[in-house]
Amino acid sequence: MRRILSLLVVVTLLMTPVIAAESNIGESESDSSGFNSRSNVLMEMTSGTVLKEKNKDASIPIASVTKIMTLLLCYDAIRDGRINWQDQVTVSEHAASMGGSQVFMEVGEQQTVKDMIKCISIASANDAAVAMAEHIAGSETGFVDLMNKKATELGMKDTVFKNACGLNIEGHVSSAYDVALMSRALMLEYPEVSVTSTTWMDTIVHKTRKGESEFGLT
Missing domain, CATH: 3.40.710.10 (DD-peptidase/beta-lactamase superfamily)
Structure with missing residues (x-):
């Protein structure tokens, strides 16, 4: 999943207890979270507790990070x-x-x-x-409808999907926090994803x- 995670949002999809989601859109500067980004989230995977964040709910285009969903x-x-x-x-x-x-x-x-x-x-x-x-x-x-339904179930309030692959379409957006939510769901429910995501x-x-x-x- 190297390319998926190298664009607008970086999510650590490894079997570790922490999920990091970061947006690099626009001007940014380092802050106390340790990320150089406009928005970010550091989440404890098991509980979903947000440890650190900056503009975590800012809606931005997420490109191929869409493929996590x-x-x-x-x-x-x-x-x-x-x-x-x-x-x-x-x-x-x-x-x-x-x-x-x-x-x-x-x-x-x-x-x-x-x-x-x-x-x-x-x-x-x-x-x-x-x-x-x-x-x-x-x-x-039909699949995009399922994506948006799943996003609602996961509590992803700042996300709208308009395609299945992340090609740039106006209004196709998510946030650092929402990306952390869907990444956490993927890792907790299907830990076997680490086999291909780290290949x-x-x-x-x-x-x-x-x-x-x-x-x-x-």
């Missing part, structure tokens, strides 16, 4: 038996058209849920995120009409 809903769907790790996910024209950070999947290509989650976690792949959204909810729009390199195999080719995830 996408992953949370993927793991929810696996837990609930709505999908399983070996399901074949078919890439739609819409998913393949995402651009930005991607693994260059072709229309009609199929990958397992397991490999799609690897692509999201390791390569921050927009195409994989949208393909999974469609696989779970039937459409990206720096892996591979998938593209299987298309042109044949098979190995693709590196970084």
Whole structure:
């Protein structure tokens, strides 16, 4: 999940008792929290207690950090038996058209849920995120509804999701505190996420009409 956490918000998705969420938008300066950012949160993971914060409720664009919620809903769907790790996910024209950070999947290509989650976690792949959204909810729009419902359940009051991958759309925002909330939920409910979120390199195999080719995830 290196790329997801390197953009507007930095969240420590390791199995540690503290979650740090930080926004680097606009002018910032160091403060007593130890972060050089416009807004930040230091949260104790088990209890959810905020240890330090600065402008924690400021709503800002969060780019690929959006995929933390996408992953949370993927793991929810696996837990609930709505999908399983070996399901074949078919890439739609819409998913393949995402651009930005991607693994260059072709229309009609199929990958397992397991490999799609690897692509999201390791390569921050927009195409994989949208393909999974469609696989779970039937459409990206339907999945976004689930994202916003989950955000409400988690108490994320300063968050509005408008897509599944974090591409910049006006009004698609969250806050340092809300990012900490969804990160905490992901880590507490699915500690196995640490396996892929701490993997720096892996591979998938593209299987298309042109044949098979190995693709590196970084």
